[in-house]
Amino acid sequence: METEVKAVCVSEKRGTVKRPVDSAVFLQDYGIEGDAHAGNWHRQVSLLSWEKIQQFKESGADVAYGDFGENLVVSGFDFRSLPVGTRFICGDVVLEMTQIGKECHAHCQIYHRMGDCIMPREGVFARVVSAGVIRPGMEFRMTDPEENRPLRAAVITLSDKGALGERTDESGPAVSKRLTGAGYRVEEELLLADEQKRIETELIRLSDGRQLDLILTTGGTGFSKRDVTPEATLAVAERNAPGISEAIRSYSMQLTKRAMLSRGVSVIRGSTLIVNLPGSPKAVNESLDCILDTLEHGIRVLKGTAAECAAQIRPVQ
Numbered sequence: 001m002e003t004e005v006k007a008v009c010v011s012e013k014r015g016t017v018k019r020p021v022d023s024a025v026f027l028q029d030y031g032i033e034g035d036a037h038a039g040n041w042h043r044q045v046s047l048l049s050w051e052k053i054q055q056f057k058e059s060g061a062d063v064a065y066g067d068f069g070e071n072l073v074v075s076g077f078d079f080r081s082l083p084v085g086t087r088f089i090c091g092d093v094v095l096e097m098t099q100i101g102k103e104c105h106a107h108c109q110i111y112h113r114m115g116d117c118i119m120p121r122e123g124v125f126a127r128v129v130s131a132g133v134i135r136p137g138m139e140f141r142m143t144d145p146e147e148n149r150p151l152r153a154a155v156i157t158l159s160d161k162g163a164l165g166e167r168t169d170e171s172g173p174a175v176s177k178r179l180t181g182a183g184y185r186v187e188e189e190l191l192l193a194d195e196q197k198r199i200e201t202e203l204i205r206l207s208d209g210r211q212l213d214l215i216l217t218t219g220g221t222g223f224s225k226r227d228v229t230p231e232a233t234l235a236v237a238e239r240n241a242p243g244i245s246e247a248i249r250s251y252s253m254q255l256t257k258r259a260m261l262s263r264g265v266s267v268i269r270g271s272t273l274i275v276n277l278p279g280s281p282k283a284v285n286e287s288l289d290c291i292l293d294t295l296e297h298g299i300r301v302l303k304g305t306a307a308e309c310a311a312q313i314r315p316v317q
Contacts, residue, residue, distance in 0.1 A: 003076030005138045006050045009066035010035040018066035023135040026093045026128050042098040043125040050075040052122045068119040074140045079124040084211040085145030092132030099125040099209045150185040151213040154206045158220035163193040171218040174281045178288045199232035207272035213299050219279035221264040230265045237267035251290035
C-alpha cells in the first residue's frame with residue numbers, strides 16, 4: 001500500500017482554513033513553523049487520512065486539502081485505529097501521536113454545508129519529536145510506540161473557587177509531584193469547576209482520545225450538593241475497581257474518622273484507571289501513601305504487560 005504525504009497545510013490564524021504549501025519546517029516540541037496551532041502542547045500537528053477524505057468526497061462534498069483543519073494528509077493509514085504513542089517518520093521528522101479525535105465546539109463550514117465533518121472522529125494529533133522538513137510526495141513510515149515508556153497520567157482538580165481564581169489549588173500540584181516522583185509522565189493538569197457534564201467530558205477525552213494510563217481526580221467527593229466527582233466518574237465507567245477506594249478509606253480511617261465521609265470511587269474505562277482522591281493536600285498525600293506503590297502493577301495488568309512488573313520481583317531464596 002502506498003504511504004506518502006499527499007499535502008502539507010498551514011494557517012497563520014486560528015479559526016481560518018489551512019492552505020496547502022510546497023514544504024513546511026517542523027520544529028521539535030513546537031510544531032510547524034508559522035502555523036497557528038503550533039506551541040508547547042500535545043496537539044502540535046494534526047493528521048488526516050487521504051482515504052477518509054476521498055470517502056467523504058464520494059458523499060458529494062466539495063473539499064480541498066486543509067479544509068478540515070489538517071496539517072498533514074497522508075495515504076495508507078487508518079490513523080484512528082492506531083494506538084496513542086505510535087510514531088511516524090518522514091525524512092528527518094519524527095512525530096508521536098498524542099490524541100485521537102477531538103470535540104468540535106464550533107462547527108466548521110464543512111459541517112454547516114454537509115451536516116458532517118470527519119476531522120473530529122478521524123483526525124489525530126501529534127507532537128514533534130525530531131525536527132526537519134516535510135514536502136508532499138515524501139514517504140511516511142510508522143513505528144510502534146516506544147518500548148518501556150513511562151506510564152502516562154493526568155490530574156484533575158475539582159473546585160468551584162479554584163476554577164474562579166478565588167483560591168490557590170495545592171492538592172493538584174501535590175498529586176503531580178508524587179506521580180512524577182514515582183516515574184509517571186503527567187500529560188495534563190486541569191482545574192475544573194464542580195460541573196458533572198464537564199467532568200464527564202474531560203474523563204472521556206483523557207481516556208479515549210489521549211488513552212492515558214491513569215487519571216487521578218482531587219476534590220468533589222464529599223457530601224456537598226456540588227460534590228459530583230463520584231457521579232461523573234461512575235457515569236463514564238465501564239468497570240468498577242472498588243478495592244482502591246476501599247483501601248484509601250480504610251487507611252485514612254486510622255488517621256481520622258471523617259474519612260468515612262469520603263464518597264470517592266475507582267473505575268476503569270478502556271485501558272485507563274480513574275481514581276478519586278480527597279480535596280486537601282494532606283488527605284491527597286495520605287491517600288497516595290496507601291495506593292501509589294501498588295497502582296503500577298494494576299495498570300500493567302490492565303494493559304496486558306504485568307510480566308514486566310513480575311520480572312522485577314525476586315523469588316524468596
